Amino acid sequence: MILKQEEQAMLEGGFGEGVKLAMKVQVALGEAFDAPYMVPVTRTHVALSNQEADLWFAEKLANGGATCRVRPTVNPSFNFEQLSCITHIEKEDEETVKRTHDAYNRLGAIMTYNCTPYLEKNVPMFGEICSYSESSCTPYMNSVYGARTNREAAQSALCAAVTGVVPYYGYLLDENRKGEILVHVEADMENDFDYQMLGYFTPKKTGFKLPVFTGLKNPSKESLMNFGAQLNTGGNVAMYHIVGFTPEAPTVEAAFHNGDIKEEVTVTNDDLREMQSMLTDGYGKIDFALYGCPHFTIDQVTIVAEMVKGRKLAVPLFIMTSGLTLDLAKKMGYYNTIREAGGYIVSDTCMDQPCWKFLYGKKGITDSPKCAYYTKRRDMEFVIVPLEQSVEAALKGEITGYRK
Secondary structure, three states: EEOHHHHHHHOOOOOOHHHHHHHHHHHHHHHHHHOOOEEEEEEEEEEEOOOHHHHHHHHHHOOOOOOOOOOOOOOOEEOOOHOOOOOOOOOHHHHHHHHHHHHHHHOOOOOOOOHHHHHHOOOOOOEEEEEEEEEOOOHHHHHOOOOOOOOOOOOOHHHHHHOOOEEEHHHHOHHHHHOEEEEEOOOOOHHHHHHHHHHHHHHHHHOOOOOEEEEOOOOHHHHHHHHHHHHHHOOOOOOOOOOOOOOOOOHHHHHOOOOOOEEEEEEEHHHHHHHHHHHOOOEEEEEEEEEEEEEEHHHHHHHHHHHHHHOOOOOOOOOEEOOOHHHHHHHHHHHHHHHHHOOEEEEEEEOEEEEEEHHHEEEEEEHHHHHHHHHHHHOOEEEEEHHHHHHHOOOOOOOOHHHH
16 A cells, blocks of 8 residues: 555554554555555544453553544443443443443543434535444445445544544445445335335345435435444445435436446335344233334434323333433433333443343344344344334233234
């Protein structure tokens, strides 16, 4: 790779051992993808995990004197103060939370603890070159905003934040942003849940090719948030186009860069229902409800609050969201409404954390296939249904009807 004088100095240790390590990672990544040189970034987001490897790497950079030139927002860990009031937190897990917080603070990160920064605190402009990790972030950034980021690892995004540059390859190049397969959506797409199923199902028919969708009209931010998350969970799809909606696809021709359309597939209502039946656990009694993967917006919190107002939940209900949304929920009365019903709104927390040990071995309900996917290794099973249906089940303690 061709490095500028300052970049070469970083690589040779002129800015300290932490920056040297970060640039070494960036150069290795660039060489792996045949990138010719580095380009500056203006925004970064790190998928902080609060787990052993993440903490080791963050502390290694911080102990080497590194600080972030382009300060990243960060993914959730878990809110120790709130969760301590709900369950017992083991000492080891408490220490990991505190050490992670300290390491990222020393690096100069912006401690948002939120997996949807593109909606609140870290919103790009069209064409802006960024470095984002996190499965719902990359599709939203590339597709909805038309910003440019590769599907970064937490570590490579953190290295970009430290060095201020990324290798020039992948989705940063025009030629890699053109559509590769046309997807005709004939399903009704009536709600956000349909977008979740479409996102999870699409890679089953398209592989990891960049899809161009027709038949989708004016999806909400929640639909797009979940759509991208499932595309990147059910497959490895960090960018898509929706014809007539996303900025780089005003027409089918524009989405394909005026090239030939070599492949076409169709998605129907039956495809989405079959996808749901494959993902969900069997219906019946449930022990809890868990939402917020990705983090809930205030509009989604509103739906839950209005459904449980004046009623009592039969099982505990937990909503994960950002600190800003929690603050809004308190100001708008939703927090008290949900607490009075027997539910909780928890900020700064991810479901893939040891704070949920008290739910291991139990059966939950959620609207998020991603939530269910990540908890498989933690011995949690989920019924996966639309949000409103799942809240009704939490009020009753069971879900009846179709049984897998």
